Amino acid sequence: MTEAPWLTVVGLGEDGLDGLSPASRQVLDRAEVIMGPPRHLSLLPETGAERVEWPVPFSEGIPILTGFRGRHTVVLASGDPFWFGAGSVIARHFKAGEWTALPGQSTFSLAAARLAWPLEDILTFGLHAAPLTRLRPHLARGLRAILLLRNGAAVAELATYLNETGFADSSLHILEALGGPRERTQKISLTEALLGSFAHPICVGLEVAGPGQAVPKASGKPDEIFETDGQITKRPVRALTLSALAPHRGEHLWDIGGGTGSISIEWLMSDPSLTATSIEPLAERAERIRRNADALGQDRLEVIHGTAPEVLDGLALPDVVFIGGGLSEALLNWLREHLPAGTRVVANSVTLESEALLALWQEKLGGELLRIELAQAAPLGPRRGWKSAYPVVQWSVTL
Template sequence: MSDTPWLTIVGLGEDALDGLPPASRQALADAKFIMGAARHVALLPDLDAEIITWPVPFSEGIAQLLDLRGEPVVMLASGDPFWHGAGAVLARHIPPSEWRALPAPSCMSLAAASLGWPLETTLTFGLHAARFSQLKPHLFPKSRIIITLRDGDAVAQCADWLVSEGFGASNLHVLEALGGPRERIRHIMAADMLSDMALTDIQHPVVLAIEVAGDGAVIPLASGRPDDIFENDGQITKRPIRALTLSALAPRPHEYLWDIGGGSGSIGLEWLWAHPTMRATSVEIDATRAERIRDNARRLGLERLNVVTGDAPDALTWLDTPDAVFIGGGISHQMLDTVWDRLPDRGRLVANGVTLEAEVLLAEWHAEKGGSLMRIELAQSKPLGRKRGWKSSYPIVQWSVTK
């Protein structure tokens, strides 16, 4: 094994060694140590290697694995380790030159093949230790979703969540131990999982495939989502202004946003919806509002939003360098100076102001730094006696600039 990396990640199917490719068999035969979950090591035949059961939680086994560096080690994983599997986690700790992966068909592939679903148009999620709310932005009637779950009890819990969101009419396909002798596929409506018609004795490993149906509220794809999906105390960038603001911020994959003056967190949350690789930090001085932002993030499936309770610009000191910054509150010379200094070349800044003082300040910075200065005035029809009239909102001055 001199030309082989010390670590081999071997994907196993439900049949363990049955049908395992020759390269995977040889890696197991040559290994000095084999690490894997209890379920995986129980499937192995007698081997010369020392067998180490991977601890729970998963993170505790990484240091143990790294202590074996230099020895021929096999780590056992389910199916394809890089499709909602452990491979991506390990790759953050071990350089590519030190490992190789020998995947088997993923449970997602097996599920799609069993149901006849095109995998390229099917959403897939690993929800072993994640909230079902991660599915919230993807609940559209006719959508197809495949998720992995920690155990059989989680199927009923997911069904309960779907019912609470108004999607109890969704068809659930419960797929157990795919690819092995224990394989079983059953079908039920989400609402029926909460009745005496519920499926029982659901065996691990389990995959749940969902055909979304129902009349629950959906989250639109375009920027400027409805205000009422964000819990707020009135401190929120309203939908039309938010749409214009996100357009000016121009999010791109892999970018990082500072949302200063978070309010309800709506700007940061909509930024994250643009792409799964996006990052954002919402900075909010009011502790109650900051906790509300965290609640919104959890409820809307965007827990990767980082929320900092503190006063900007001091609270910005330890944050990573942003690709874009939105200032929605607390605009001052000090704030703009700090943000401008931290913003890299080609970084984007968007600031909204509603007061006369903020308007003057933004006009000065626009004159010095360039960019676009826009005054946004909106009016909505409201009852006026027995008829209707226009009620204007406070005008917003928006400065947007690329450094």
């Protein structure tokens, strides 16, 4: 016979017990331990249960919670624990059958109701524990989004960031303590956001306006959005390369010879389920990749300073490999010997030596060879002519 779960995650709103379902009330009444942030605990009357404040950082609470195994334990979370909440973290650390969840009304639903915004048309972000740069790929005139922020001071930080990115005409709907007796809603400008004081818990309805540069949704982002020392896969070639890499949901990329990180960053922009590791032998460039990834909201990019294939041992195996630099016989041999069948490999070359190497390996393993030749109009005396770039040879193969 299966035992009942000892752990229940309860979604709590700012109205405390008033907003709880009968099932949630019943669970709280029989709880031996109630664990949660101090603000959540303060919303409940005394029940006789042991009360434990969840520590900061959040990860330190998991060992404490594990120590209550076998006792009826409730963890308090905000609203819906599985929408930018604690639910998914707790679920990763405990077996199915040990825990259950009773969600409350989400902050996003309450905010959409106050603003009369259809949730299916709105982007939602949990930025209470994530950088504001997560917004960067999405910032464009006309965007509406609902953001969960860390605290009241983060409103001024958001206003500063929008100013810096060229969207100073944006409007903010400040929604404080939604669903409780302290609820307050106001629409303000960025200037008012910089001068104001706001109470926690807080979320913001964002309406983006201003002349800032939006990041295109298609592959081949503008070269200008990347910090570079000139070592970058140029936009048209990058678009063709991303097409050859053909990202699928949940896949992991190795970007070998990362340069500025443009390939792995665009890969991550394709879908939030994607992951990537960029390997770069030059320390200065590895640091630049990190800055580019952070600035463009792709802080989940893993950056490795080292030379392939020497640093590849021990890394999580990829679904796809891109070789943009450091192409060698040793590297190709390592990939063939260590990666499983079905791994896709794409390599770009610009030198005669690397082109000859790709031609040799295409003869061995098959795949497709593509020669990319581009030219741009440029001044030629008083007129114009075509200025050709170095041709790029691209090899694509499935091992």
